[in-house]
Amino acid sequence: MKKFRVEVILKCKRAARDPEGETIRENLLLVHGFKNVESIRTGKYLEFIVKANDVEEAMKEVYRALNELRIFNPVIHELKVSVE
């Protein structure tokens, strides 16, 4: 079996305010003159190293974990999953 690196980014949906992102933008970026930065959203990054026969199988395994173990909260989170 080969090893695949599956990267998962969790962030809050646009509808939910992100006070951490807002604070970083307003109290760090804007204060230091980065006026073109319109918005910052924070999130969580998870790196899965998965043994699998192919990309499809690796992705399937990670999605199964994400869903079954409620690694993300579908009410507030959106997901971005990519694989190498």
Next chain:
Amino acid sequence: MKVAVLKFPGTNCDEDVLHVLRNVLKVDANIVWHEHFKADSFDAAILPGGFSYGDYLRAGAIAAHSPSVKQLELMDDDCKPILGICNGFQILVEAGLLPGALLLNSTLTFICKWVHLRVEKTDTAFTNLFKTGQVVKMPIAHKEGRFFADERTLKRISERIVLRYCDENGRVTEEYNPNGSTENIAGICDKDGNIVGLMPHPERASEKILSGNFPDGLLMFKSMLKWMRENE
């Protein structure tokens, strides 16, 4: 002699520190909003604990960009005492005034308890009234207090370790390392010993009614006064 107790948005131990300075030690001290702080108006500065800017990004990371940091650097030029307690320590580390980093506790939890500490270094602005190897007791209350430094940094700062977590007899063991800190480090100082950062809260161990090991915490503030008198 006048001491500044710096306040950032989210600082919450400022009143406790002020109480010890004003009411216990009868020292002239003021809580100063971080944007109004001027180095030449004060002889020492204390950065108290709390959750500056909600601990967003990393604990202390946003406060480390406050204009007050420039003023602290000016104070450092004059070798004036600067103490970072808990979140204050995190701010000093993020600002580059002290080496290393403070990471999430190895337990992944907020830890609030009394710990024993061994005083490793006594030629600092905040430990000159202790004896080397003395075991003291103070409370910790943090979630991001795991001191980390890579091997190269550790080698460079080996003479700047001020406090280590230990057992009641002063033995430094992994069992008595509450948060997974590298080499049980609880507090460090800069190269001149006038800047000290520590995770434990000396202001919570500065009165008999609060501390079974009185006056362990108070001695840190008394050390500061001694340093100030000698450097006047």
